[in-house]
Structure formats: C-alpha cells, structure tokens
Amino acid sequence: KNEVEQSPQNLTAQEGEFITINCSYSVGISALHWLQQHPGGGIVSLFMLSSGKKKHGRLIATINIQEKHSSLHITASHPRDSAVYICAVLYSGGGADGLTFGKGTHLIIQP
C-alpha cells in the first residue's frame, strides 16, 4: 500500500521558533501538496510542488524526489500558525487519481 508518513504527529513550540514538518512517501509521485487545516475549518492548499523549493511569506516547502521526502518550514512562527498541516501526494504510474494524505501534524504555537 502506498503510504504517506508525516513527522512529528504533534508539535508544540514557542512563538518565534523555526518549525519543520517532515513528509516521506514510498513510490514515485507526480506532485506533492502541503495543506493547512484549522480546527473546525476547511482545508487550504499552501503549496503544490514536484521539485525544488517554493516560498510564500514565512512558509517554505522543499522536496527531494530522489529521497522521496519533503519538508515544510515556518519561520518566525506565530500563534495564528496553529493548525494541522497535512502532506498529500499524487502518485504517478496508475492507481487512484486522487490525493493520498498523511495523517497530519498538529502544530500549536504558544505566545
């Protein structure tokens, strides 16, 4: 079964800290998504990437295709960044055409 593994599952940090969330997957992909979900809220797409690095504001996403690994970084973290961050991949080479999701990383930023 193609799986998406995220770490850590839970992360509590102080405001201002640099945050890293990791995602690994098992087989070749067409694209990888980083998503944000606030409690009781909908899912917001942060990044979609298939190679290299993307940056938006304080968020940075990187992917290493050879190592089948991606990271999401948050610089100068703020309490409003508290949310569940989900990694999801679109596998290449057949199979389901929808995204396969990790279980999410529950991030809490304390003031």
Add this chain to the structure above:
Amino acid sequence: GAGVSQTPSNKVTEKGKYVELRCDPISGHTALYWYRQSLGQGPEFLIYFQGTGAADDSGLPNDRFFAVRPEGSVSTLKIQRTERGDSAVYLCASSAGAFDSQYFGPGTRLTVL
C-alpha cells in the same frame, strides 16, 4: 471569486436512511474529487471526476456509495442505507486539471445516529 461550496454543512441522519451531499466546484474546473475525513485522521480519497465521467472510483468503500456529475459541474455524493461508520466529514475539491492545485470546500459533516 467564489470557491468550492458544499451543502449541507451538517447532516444528521438515522441509520439506514439515504443521504445526498452536494458539491459546487469552482467555475471552469474540470476535475472534481470527493474525500472522506474521519475524526483524527487525514482525508481519504473516494472518487475523481474528469468532466462528467468518474475517472476513478476506486476509493468508494462499497456499493452503498455512489456519485454523479451529470453536467460536468455540480456533483452529488449519494449514500444508501447509511451506517454509523459512515459518520465523517465529506470533503469536495476541484482543480483546473488533474495536475493542478486542488481547492477544497468546507466539507459536510455527516453524523449517522
């Protein structure tokens, strides 16, 4: 512009009943996806439409689940003979194409009593 919308936002039903969940994708998006998210879990893929046709329904758990998209826009997810295990948030997403960013709706929270 308008995002993906889903109705109802909440649905409470009794075991054995039939329910329909509606998704209005972003105008012009040809790809539409249904996912299901159980409490504390990441979403799971159910079905993917490209235009009017179900390109991949491999995620539907059993034949009680069915989805349609007759005109290539609005989609309806139908669940027959609901069971308590069907309780979850049902998410819809759309994208311009299969390899474009997916935009998610707010979800429908289904509770089967």
